[in-house]
Amino acid sequence: MTSDADANTGADATADTAADKAAPSLRARVRAEMTAEIKRVALDHLAADGSALSLRAVARDMGMVSSALYRYFPSRDELLTALIIDAYDSLGVAAEEADAAFSDRGEGAGRAGRAEPSDRADRADRADFAGRWLAVGHAIRAWAVAKPHEYALIYGSPIPGYTAPQNTVPPANRPMVVLARIVADAQAADGLASAANDRPSAQLHPELTQIADFLNTHTDPAGTARFLTAATHLFGAISFEVFGRLNNVFTDRVGWYDWQLRSMTAYLGLVHNK
Amino acid sequence: MTSDADANTGADATADTAADKAAPSLRARVRAEMTAEIKRVALDHLAADGSALSLRAVARDMGMVSSALYRYFPSRDELLTALIIDAYDSLGVAAEEADAAFSDRGEGAGRAGRAEPSDRADRADRADFAGRWLAVGHAIRAWAVAKPHEYALIYGSPIPGYTAPQNTVPPANRPMVVLARIVADAQAADGLASAANDRPSAQLHPELTQIADFLNTHTDPAGTARFLTAATHLFGAISFEVFGRLNNVFTDRVGWYDWQLRSMTAYLGLVHNK
DNA sequence: TGTACATCAGTGAACGCGCGTTCACTGATGTAC
DNA sequence: TGTACATCAGTGAACGCGCGTTCACTGATGTAC
Numbered sequence: 001m002t003s004d005a006d007a008n009t010g011a012d013a014t015a016d017t018a019a020d021k022a023a024p025s026l027r028a029r030v031r032a033e034m035t036a037e038i039k040r041v042a043l044d045h046l047a048a049d050g051s052a053l054s055l056r057a058v059a060r061d062m063g064m065v066s067s068a069l070y071r072y073f074p075s076r077d078e079l080l081t082a083l084i085i086d087a088y089d090s091l092g093v094a095a096e097e098a099d100a101a102f103s104d105r106g107e108g109a110g111r112a113g114r115a116e117p118s119d120r121a122d123r124a125d126r127a128d129f130a131g132r133w134l135a136v137g138h139a140i141r142a143w144a145v146a147k148p149h150e151y152a153l154i155y156g157s158p159i160p161g162y163t164a165p166q167n168t169v170p171p172a173n174r175p176m177v178v179l180a181r182i183v184a185d186a187q188a189a190d191g192l193a194s195a196a197n198d199r200p201s202a203q204l205h206p207e208l209t210q211i212a213d214f215l216n217t218h219t220d221p222a223g224t225a226r227f228l229t230a231a232t233h234l235f236g237a238i239s240f241e242v243f244g245r246l247n248n249v250f251t252d253r254v255g256w257y258d259w260q261l262r263s264m265t266a267y268l269g270l271v272h273n274k
Numbered sequence: 275m276t277s278d279a280d281a282n283t284g285a286d287a288t289a290d291t292a293a294d295k296a297a298p299s300l301r302a303r304v305r306a307e308m309t310a311e312i313k314r315v316a317l318d319h320l321a322a323d324g325s326a327l328s329l330r331a332v333a334r335d336m337g338m339v340s341s342a343l344y345r346y347f348p349s350r351d352e353l354l355t356a357l358i359i360d361a362y363d364s365l366g367v368a369a370e371e372a373d374a375a376f377s378d379r380g381e382g383a384g385r386a387g388r389a390e391p392s393d394r395a396d397r398a399d400r401a402d403f404a405g406r407w408l409a410v411g412h413a414i415r416a417w418a419v420a421k422p423h424e425y426a427l428i429y430g431s432p433i434p435g436y437t438a439p440q441n442t443v444p445p446a447n448r449p450m451v452v453l454a455r456i457v458a459d460a461q462a463a464d465g466l467a468s469a470a471n472d473r474p475s476a477q478l479h480p481e482l483t484q485i486a487d488f489l490n491t492h493t494d495p496a497g498t499a500r501f502l503t504a505a506t507h508l509f510g511a512i513s514f515e516v517f518g519r520l521n522n523v524f525t526d527r528v529g530w531y532d533w534q535l536r537s538m539t540a541y542l543g544l545v546h547n548k
Numbered sequence: 549t550g551t552a553c554a555t556c557a558g559t560g561a562a563c564g565c566g567c568g569t570t571c572a573c574t575g576a577t578g579t580a581c
Numbered sequence: 582t583g584t585a586c587a588t589c590a591g592t593g594a595a596c597g598c599g600c601g602t603t604c605a606c607t608g609a610t611g612t613a614c
Contacts, residue, residue, distance in 0.1 A: 027556075027610065034557090052434050056600065067602075068558045076601065156431030158517055160326050198537050207524055229511075229534050233503065236510015243432055250481055260503045263472050267541050301577065301589075308590090330567065341569075342591045350568065555611070560604105567599070578588070 035072050037062065039083060046083075046149040053080060077162055084164060085171050087150040091143050092174025098139035099178050102126045129186040130262075130270040133230075136178055137261045138254075141238050145253075148242045155235055156243070176231060177215050183227040183268065184217035192223055192269040200225045230264045309346050311336065313357060320357075320423040327354060351436055358438060359445050361424040365417050366448025372413035373452050376400045403460040404536075404544040410452055411508055411535045412528075418512045419527075425516050429509055450505060451489050457501040457542065458491035466497055466543040474499045504538045 024032070042058050049057070055076050059066040073079040104126055126132070144151040153159075154172070186192055199222050200208060208221040211228070219227060237260050240246055241253055250256045316332050323331070329350050333340040347353040378400055400406070418425040427433075428446070460466055473496050474482060482495040485502070493501060511534050514520055515527055524530045 049434065054600065065559055071557055152431040156517070157426040160323065198540055200533050201529060203526060203529055204533060211523060225533060226537065229507065229537055232510045232514055232534065233507040236506045236513065239510065239513060240506055243430070249485060252477060255475065255477055259474050259478060259499060260506065263500065263503055266472055328567065339592055345590055
């Protein structure tokens, strides 16, 4: 439907003829740069003017006429969607990198064949489940605090008159997948030792299992329920901070958030295991 | 500064002369009704058009000219503030009523002198701390689900170009005070039995104590920290649901929320005690 | 290597709509003597 | 009980600004033969 990807697709088809200039044509590269620039300027506007996104304002800032933007995005809502997807991806990467900083030894031959011993001796163990939850939690918060308007875009109140299309769903899951993985690994390793005695009702089981499948973990329903509760708290805590509910309440925001995360890892039954 | 309250104040002064028609003059009563009607129509618009509040749209719906609204609210932002305060108060009342359904026996001579035995035999005991948390939690959620746009107004992303004035703070605390009271009562009664062993750092103590004072409880820092964490989760869970993050995930929203609440009362160390 | 044609980015004007706020005004309601 | 004056609600026009989207157009870049 949209013609955005056509240039790239076409470029791929002619890639073998142009050896020097790599795959994409000049036009395609300029187009990609322009598209990125539009998104960048749009984000600047979100940050500056509050959260109303205006095509005309973006065009003005780029020294173009507003109608020119329609060469890149078929409508304002499509631009919004692009920003939302980028935000989810950016947050997802931050979360994934924080978790990836924990090395692989102790796990089975997981990733590719590159099983050579870690080059950084101080790399934390992947079996330090509580440490991983803390690291990922802090990474998510740091991202949100650094980009509060992008955070509001994806975790704030729905935008009037806009409904996110289905293709926002996979990126939206990335941060959740990272958190879910930690709990799943913990359960696989030691069964989530101090599991609470509150088991979800049988009625909730099918959907909890479905969620675990969807996030590509194999945590049991009770573990999934506790994981979702802890994740709900995590984003709730960040929303409280980013949306201003901690103003004049806590000065040491990181310290307070850190305490909450630690408290919730205890709730989850995650243990340190170095 | 604002002239809104003047009519009422003036009416009070002449209250003793008019016996039949009570205190407020006709004009004052009509004015109060109009003010209420404007707020009602404004809320309808929030619910219908998404969350952009427009004075002109409100005026249109009331069959008035837009400038007429300036007789009632000096600006759009003041109307917004009024809506926000009303929303907090409405939610506060819902929370307070849910907690008040638990009778007083077992407590010291708390409320006024009306200590006659409860007329409803099935009234739950105030010492059922877990039950109270559940009841208040469900009341808050029910309010939010019934009025999602009002919920978004007070717990959603900040409104671009608007900053809430200080007089929104006391109403904003009403729901928190109700929740805090439960934990404080529990701690006074049995010291929060299954308290976690994670104590907040000394650095957080002053602010935690300050919060407890502000909410008029005397919970210790560890109890306050756990209470705030549970409250953060509670509003996080409601936000997830109201902002659409549970779509295509859970069908039994009440059941899922209920499980989370129960799980968090265990985290809090609240016990049933009938 | 050069010409002819297709693709595409960006322009500028316009459509049709929205908004908050100010201002001088008309009439009705309330108040003081 | 009646008159004179003050208060207040609501009007209608206007100011000055914003917005998303469409459309016919000009030129430049790319492509095929």
